[in-house]
Amino acid sequence: MANLNLAMNFGSDPKEKPVALHKKIIDFAAISAAGMLLGGCLSTTSSMPAEMRPWMSGDVQTAWSKGYQGQGTTTTVVDDYNAAPIAGALGSTSQNRPHGDWTSTQAQMIAPQTNVRKIDFDSAANSGYSLGSGLNVISNSYSVRGSTSANYNNLPVLERTTIDHGRNGTAVVVKSAGNDGRAFDSTNGSGLKDVFGTEMIGANSAIFVGALTSNGTTSAKASMAGYSNYAGSNGQVQSQFLVVGVESAKTGLAGTSFAVPIVAGYAAILGSKFTNATPTQIARQLLNTARTDTIQGYSPAIHGQGEASLSRALAPAALQ
């Protein structure tokens, strides 16, 4: 029998509860939740004022200055909105909020005009969900751990729906790498693998996201966060793997959980520029334009394609 649990991908505190069947684990190191769930599973927020924060890459400010903030796109944040509150500060004041609240807020802060939908991964575990309007991005800051024999068929309907969107290229699916400090597709210390994540290896429009300790620049290169899972030797995983800075010292929040909404926001912003692009094209653009010169000791086996670069993803390949 396959053995599954869900894990939120917080970073520096990658504690996992004893594995229970169909138990999900958020991948963070601090969390929060205030999602008003409609029909037990969903709520939406359409926009928020753009406010540059120190934890954001400078690319984001440039994006906003041009007026493009993810409008016309839908970002679905599947997460735990009922978890114990976690202390953090994405804005100017420290708050205690559930994990899902932090990740959904973070995605909206990166792409203020995207339509954010919140789905609670427990309440909606046995139901699928429909996509929203425009480009769809699905942000998943959690893992579903299981035995090495567990597969797609052992997962709840909710995760199977997300995987289907990634495989079919109907949405950009952004998934946390996990916080075990191991290769993404390997088993953790308890002999469990991330079934949810590994089932998306090779999926058309799925991206796996690891965490750097800071936003890298060519003069101040970033290092991989010690807690973050890395790409590993699987070439397919490497081709789907990105890293971004999770500036925990500025937010109090650590974990690959908080890398995911950044990339999800980037995807939404890309979708507001390239309005006819498919989710697969958006995902490939982010992967193909990632930077390697901002990372200390860049290696595909650790950092995959490199650090996501919004400015390069938006730029043409050639101009004359």
Next chain:
Amino acid sequence: MARIFNPFTFILLFTAGSATAQGAALGGGHKFLGDTSLVGLSFEGLNSAYVRQAAREGYELSNGAQVDLAQWYSPRFPNLSATFETWLSPRVSLLWGGSLGEKGEKYAIGPSGMIGFSINHPLGQRSWLHLQAYGRFGGALRESSCVGDYGAIGGVQRVNCRMASSFLPPAQTLDYLWNEPPVRDGQLKLSYEFRF
């Protein structure tokens, strides 16, 4: 692009000092043809400032290669501008001049002209009132687009060269191409001078 249309700016300027205020706005001149002096010479004409700013900017392509906008926004020959002052009487002079315009790979600025007058009226042995007025015209600015290759995600599209890497869809950046009509503005300046 925001351009300030300044039909007639009225400036009341009081100066106190030993230096003459005459020519302060246009600089001292060199008499070269009878009563005519060259009082201003530069390589900046109307609308040149916009282009000079653009030429200092740049951005990266998706592969990291640097795009230097100076390649498209530098003039083949600088916009030579000259202002002359012809004295019609000891107190009245005619101001006139213009610029030749300039052209770069992605823009063109048309020629421009200016004409005006200056009157100096003594109020006493050591004080004067100066009145200067002039109008400017011409200097239309036009910009042409680039062709950007956005690969699989966006294809090949016409795009504003300055905004090709912005968050705007390429087609929308064309709305921001410079298309400035000829300038028609002027300035009226009144100044008081007291020498001590």
